[in-house]
Amino acid sequence: METVIEQIPLDKTIDPSLKKKAKIEVKDIKVWYDDFNAIKGIDMDIKPNTVTAFIGPSGCGKSTFLRLFNRMNDYVESFRMEGKIKVNGNNIYKKKVNVEELRKEIGMVFQKPNPFPKSIFDNVAYGLKIQGITDKQLIEERVIDCLKQVALWDEVKDDLKKSAMALSGGQQQRLCIARTLAVQPSIILMDEPTSALDPISTAKVEELIFKLKEKYTIIIVTHNMQQASRISDYTAFFYLGELIEYGKTKTIFTNPEKQQTENYITGRFG
Amino acid sequence: MANAQYQRDLLNESGAEMLAICTSQLEKAKDAFLNHDSDLAEEVILNEIRVNALDLRIEKSCEKFLALYNPVAIDLRFIMAIRKINFDLERIADHACSISKYVVEVDEKISSHLFEVLQFQKMYDTIVKMLDNISEAYTNKDVKSARKVFKKDKILDKINTDSFAILEIEIKKDNNIISEALLLFSVIKKMERVGDLIKNIAEEIIFYIDAEVLKHKKKK
Secondary structure: OOOOOOOOOOOOOOOOOOOOOOOEEEEEEEEEEOOEEEEEEEEEEEOOOOEEEEEOOOOOOHHHHHHHOOOHHHHOOOEEEEEEEEEOOEEOOOOOOOHHHHHHHEEEEOOOOOOOOOEHHHHHHHHHHHOOOOOHHHHHHHHHHHHHHOOOHHHHOOOOOOEHHHOOHHHHHHHHHHHHHHOOOOEEEEEOOOOOOOHHHHHHHHHHHHHHOOOOEEEEEOOOHHHHHHHOOEEEEEEOOEEEEEEEHHHHHHOOOOHHHHHHHOOOOO | OHHHHHHHHHHHHHHHHHHHHHHHHHHHHHHHHHHOOHHHHHHHHHHHHHHHHHHHHHHHHHHHHHHHHOOOHHHHHHHHHHHHHHHHHHHHHHHHHHHHHHHHHOOOOOOHHHHHHOOHHHHHHHHHHHHHHHHHHHHHOOHHHHHHHHHHHHHHHHHHHHHHHHHHHHHHHOHHHHHHHHHHHHHHHHHHHHHHHHHHHHHHHHHHHHOOOOOOOOOO
C-alpha cells in the first residue's frame, strides 16, 4: 500500500500541535457518468490549513468534484474519470492506493447527520475500533479530545452511554464531525453540513469549521452564499461542470472577475 | 431576488432624486448670491427640509437593503457608494443653504468688482459643470464622466488659493470692504469644499462601477 500522507503514530498523548499539512493538486480532471460529462477539465490547487468553499447551482458538478477527493464516486457504476488528484504529491487514484487508508486521511461529513444507532461514545470510538485499536485508555482519550474539539463535550460528558440518536440535529452533526476527527484525518470534506440545521446549530458548526482549519484542510460544498463568505478562505464557483472562478473569498464576494460569478452570487443567475 | 432588484432600483432612483435636488439647491444659491436675491435664498433655506427628509429616507433604505438582502459584489459596492454619495450630497446642500443664509442676513449687495477679481462666476460655473459630469456618470454608469471632475476641482483649488492674496490687495485699497471680503472669503471656502465633496462622489461612482478605490490616491 502506498502511504498517501505521512501517518501520525497513534500514541497515547494526542498533541494538538501535531499538524498534518495536506496540499491538494488537481490536474485536468474530467468525469463522466455514462455519456454525461459531469466535470469538464478542472485544475485546482488547494492550500493546507485553509477552508475552501465550492459554490454553484444544483447539478454544476461541485458535489461530484468533492467526492473525488476520497474516492466516493468509485461506488457509482457509470463513473469514469481522467486526470490526476494529488495529495502531498501522491496521486490518490493510483492502483496501489488503499482506499480505506485514504478515507482515514480524508474524512467526510454529509448533509444530513448520520450517527450510528449506538452510544455517543461508541460513535466517536467506531473508527478507532475498526482500525483494530484495543487500548481502552487511548480510545477514551481520543473520544474526549474529539468531543472537546467539536465543542460537544460539555453538553454530553454525563451522557456518553446514551444513544446518539437522542441528540438534537445540531449535536448529531457535531458528533459526526467528532467521529471523522477521531481517526485523525488531514483533510475534511463537508457536503452541505449545515443545510439541515437551525441557525444556532449552524453557527456552532461554522465556528467549529473556522477553528478546525488550524489543524485540517477543509473543503465545503454549500448553497448558502453567506456561509461561504463567512467561513472560507477560498471560493470556487462551478457551473455546468466547469470551474468558472476560483480565488480568495474576499475577492469573489466583493469584486469577482467573471460576470457569471457575479450574477450567481448576487442572485441574478438564470 | 426580483424584490432585491426592485428595492435596489428604488434606491437608485432616490439617489438620482437627491442628486437633482442638491444640484438645484446649489444653482439657486449661486443665483441668489450673485444677484442678492433674498426670495430665492429663502426658497433654498426652505427646501433644506426636503433634502434632509430624502437623506433620512435613503439612509433607512440602505439599512433595510443591507439587513434583508445581504448584498455582495456589485450590489454591496452600490450600497456602500450610495450611502457615501448621499452623505456628500447632503453636505453640498448644507453649503448651499448656508450661502443662502448670508444673502438673507446681509443687507448690502456685494460689489461686482469683487466677484470679478475673485473669479466667482468661474468658480460657480466650474461647480455646475462638475455636477453635470456627476449626474451623467451616475445616470449612465459612465466612469469617464466621473473622472472629468478631478481636473475641474483643481480650478477651484487655484481660485481658493489665490483668493487670499487678492482680497489682501483689495482691502489695502479700500478697508471699508473688510466685512464684505470676509464674507466672500468664507463663501469661497465653502465652494472649494463643495468641489471636494463632488470629487468624493466621483470616487464613489468609480468604486461602485469599476471596484477601483481612488480615495487618497493621485487622480489621473
